Amino acid sequence: MKLPAIEGIIRRRILVNYRVAPDAMQAQLPSLFRPKLQQGFAIGGICLIRLEQIRPRGMPALMGMSSENAAHRIAVLWEDENGKTREGVYIPRRDTNSRLSRLAGGRLFPGEHHAAKFEINDDGGNVQFAMRSEDGETAVEVRGSEADRLPVTSAFRTLAEASDFFKAGSLGYSATSNGTRLDGMTLETATWQVRPLYVQHVQSSFFSDAARFPDGSVTFDCALIMRDIGHEWRSAPCLCL
Numbered sequence: 714m715k716l717p718a719i720e721g722i723i724r725r726r727i728l729v730n731y732r733v734a735p736d737a738m739q740a741q742l743p744s745l746f747r748p749k750l751q752q753g754f755a756i757g758g759i760c761l762i763r764l765e766q767i768r769p770r771g772m773p774a775l776m777g778m779s780s781e782n783a784a785h786r787i788a789v790l791w792e793d794e795n796g797k798t799r800e801g802v803y804i805p806r807r808d809t810n811s812r813l814s815r816l817a818g819g820r821l822f823p824g825e826h827h828a829a830k831f832e833i834n835d836d837g838g839n840v841q842f843a844m845r846s847e848d849g850e851t852a853v854e855v856r857g858s859e860a861d862r863l864p865v866t867s868a869f870r871t872l873a874e875a876s877d878f879f880k881a882g883s884l885g886y887s888a889t890s891n892g893t894r895l896d897g898m899t900l901e902t903a904t905w906q907v908r909p910l911y912v913q914h915v916q917s918s919f920f921s922d923a924a925r926f927p928d929g930s931v932t933f934d935c936a937l938i939m940r941d942i943g944h945e946w947r948s949a950p951c952l953c954l
Contacts, residue, residue, distance in 0.1 A: 719822060719946040721767035721777055723902070725835060726939040727842065727910060728879060729855055730758040731920050732868045737930035738787060743895070743954055746803050749788040751878060752868040756934070757787040759853055759917060761842055763833075770945060780811035781831040783844050783853055785919050788882055801884035803895075806919070808846050823896035823948055824887040827851070840910070840938070852918040857936060860911035867935040875937060876907050886952055897949030902942050910936040 738748045738755035748755035762784070766777035786802040793799050808829035809815060819825040828847040834840070842855040862872070869875035886895035912933070920931050 718770040719767060720770045721774075721944065722765045723762060723939060723942040723944050724765045724779075725761075725763040725840075726942070727761040727840065727855065728758055728907075728937045728939075729761065729853070729912075729915060729917070730756060730934045730936060731917075731931050732934040733757055733920075733926065733932075734930040737926050741805065741925060742787065742789060742803055745952065745954070746787075746789040746791050749790050749800055749878075751788075754868050754934075755787070756868070756878070757785070757920065757931075758934075759919070760784045760786055761844070761853065761855065778811065778813060780809055780814055781833065781844075782811070782814070782826075783808045783829065783831075783851070784885075784887075785851075786882070786885065788878070799884070800881055801886065802882040804885050804887040806851060807887060808844060808851055819889060819896060822946065823898040823951075825889055825896070850918075852916070854914065854916040855912060855936065856914040857910045857912040859938060860909040863909050863935050864911075869935065872907070872909060875935065876905070879907070879937065880905050884949060886949075893954055895952040895954065897951055899947045899949050901945045901947065903944065904942055905939075906942075907937040907939050910938045912936050 732754035735748050735755045762782050765779045766774040768777035784804050785806045786804050789803045790800050807824050807826045809826040810831050815826045829844050832843040839858045844853045883900045886897050
């Protein structure tokens with residue numbers, strides 16, 4: 714039995730984004746997906762998100778939980794059973810510091826999670842973030858500060874273009890351990906406002922893995938940050954593989 718909706722506050726959400734050669738990205742996707750392109754590049758990244766007051770919709774906020782989370786994600790397109798093109802994100806891995814999320818993920822709500830440790834220093838303008846999974850498979854480091862514009866090297870020509878691209882990725886499908894289905898979840902936000910995050914340092918074990926992405930096939934593109942947004946997570950129908 715899946716809960717119908719989970720609500721809470723996105724206290725901080727950082728989208729760390731990479732541009733990737735489409736053929737290299739396709740190799741990381743289930744066959745039903747293809748990369749969504751921006752200026753000829755596939756776009757992947759990591760969503761680093763602090764959630765607060767998380768609880769089933771209708772319960773008091775004081776009963777909610779907080780957690781730090783990281784989700785590796787790839788912007789994708791696919792055709793549904795009616796032949797209509799859909800868009801969203803494929804999530805090959807989720808990590809969290811919440812024991813409840815690990816126990817309930819894939820059972821009470823979509824998305825299996827791995828255990829991870831997080832170290833974060835966030836003063837509201839500058840952010841230092843480090844995450845390491847307990848199984849040793851995944852590590853992320855980001856150090857940056859809020860800015861007024863995207864890097865000139867970004868595949869996104871304007872902040873509005875980047876905002877629209879990622880806003881369209883509200884439907885996510887997560888890999889599961891049995892390999893026969895993808896768990897679906899939709900994010901609905903009360904508002905949507907992103908700011909650029911100027912990045913002084915970034916390291917991702919996933920995107921720096923040459924076995925996944927051959928030399929020259931992946932480059933850091935940009936980072937965006939959101940703060941203090943009411944939201945709901947809703948279950949979406951699973952996809953069979």
